[in-house]
Amino acid sequence: MPPQVPRAFFARSTLVVARQLLGQRLVRIEASGQRTSGWIVEAEAYIGQADLGCHAHVGRTRRNAAMWGPPGLAYVYFTYGMHWMLNVVTEREGFPAAVLLRAIVPSEGESRIRRRRSGRPTRVLTNGPAKVCQALAVDRRLNGHDLCAPAATLFIERGRRIPNRHITRGPRVGLTGVPEPWKSKPWRFCVTAAGIDRMEETADGTT
DNA sequence: AGCACGATTAACT
């Protein structure tokens, strides 16, 4: 079985995809052909127009159009005047939903990641959605990119299976002003510190 | 054409 995660993986319930993305590897092929990657350790689900925390709740616009596309597309958007965020589109085409990738643990190309992150300490290197994009050189050019295409320069690769005991769930981050019940939906999934330790011990392909 | 805001981050007290 090829390592690149197929479209069928993303064509499922967004909550399932968010959960199952933990432990998988997010891979960026740079212009030089070098691989830079990290294991996904935090993700959040944004599900449909009814979800008032989801960008799709305002209807389809030029910015959020990728969410209506087929599963497996990247939805990359700009916010706070300076930050890019990376999501993976889920469910069926025409239903706007996606998973925000909030944190990774560096796997390959760590020196490039550290350079792009201005040498920041390991504990704050890639623990935020804008940090993930900075680390892997993701910006608007990757909006709408097909992560399932054979020649994709950004894609998800099969990684480690994370047991439930190493996963925590909680409310999504940063939804100030979003009304209940959406604000408190436990749609954020994180690998625990113990889970990360174990993942690093047992993972292959670390460089 | 102008304006208020944001799925954040880093630097501060």
Place this chain on the structure above:
DNA sequence: GTTAATCGTGCTC
């Protein structure tokens, strides 16, 4: 704990 940075986006005038 607080707050400035910074600009694309979507809305109003």
